[in-house]
Amino acid sequence: MSGHARAIPRSILYTPALSMDRVVKAWSYDADVHVIDLEDAVPPPEKQAARQMCRAALEKAPEPANIGVRLNQLGTADAVRDLLLLIESPVRPGIVVMTMVDSAVEVELLRATLASVGAHPEIYVTLETPAAVAAVDAIAAAADGLILGSADLAATLGVEITWAGLLAARQAMALACARHGKACVDTANFRLTEPEALDEEIGRIRELGFHGKVTVHPSELDAINLALRPDPDELRQARRVTAAVRSANGGIAVLDGNMVGPPFARMARTTVALGEAWAARFASVPTGAEAER
Secondary structure, X not given: OOOOOOOOOOEXXXXXXXXXXXXXXXXXXXXXXXXXXXOOOOOHHHHHHHHHHHHHHHHHOOOHHHEEEEOOOOOOHHHHHHHHHHHHOOOOOOEEEEOOOOOHHHHHHHHHHHHOOOOOOEEEEEEOOHHHHHOHHHHHHHOOEXXXXXXXXXXXXXXXXXXXXXXXXXXXXXXXXXHHOOEEEEOOOOOOOOHHHHHHHHHHHHHHOOOEEEEOOHHHHHHHHHXXXXXXXXXXXXXXHHHHHHHOOOOOEEEOOEEEOHHHHHHHHHHHHHHHHHHHHHOOOOOOHHHHO
């Protein structure tokens, strides 16, 4: 991964488009991206009012580039109306989240439709159907990021939302996103009264190579941000690894009693590039790169 790495959100907070006060209040919480939800969180009779509220909220957004809108499934009348909202709104979100996608063609269609009116948001796909898991590589190539949709996927599979039940989907996501350099974001934690469940999920997704995690509750943001946002100490160590391997003319070096070589340096460069890209877009303060240059 080069120094022009993608700026990947580490925390994404979903808020249903049911109350302007609630949506605006959500912006005060420390999430990298705030998603206004028009899909499952909004009952069918309230969807039209939700679209009107979403448009008004976008006009109030302090940083529209870091605001997302989750659309209803393509192929439905609600999705058509959602698209009209995006097309006609004077302020457009920086991110659009697709739902119930089965193929990369849907992503390409949405991208082309929005581009026809000069809109070029990042497109994140919620991976929540068996067909999407089967086509994950092509979908990752077409999208800007993937988000695991555990509830719908588990329901279709007829399994509980457990780590073992969704491990194959998570591994497929991580591999596809790594292959194409795209954002890999985990599902929301549904066990809100069990903070240990959140901590366990965060630890496990880090081991798989996920970048971020969705939440529907602001109280979880501190834990997500602490674990998944770039850590200054980690970035500092990554720079040391890169320097050590460079000093060894690209060969094997010994750093703090540990052997490091080209694969370690490549991972370190990726860590630094992702950290700096995140800081440039989402952080209010530097991650430490400027102080060490």
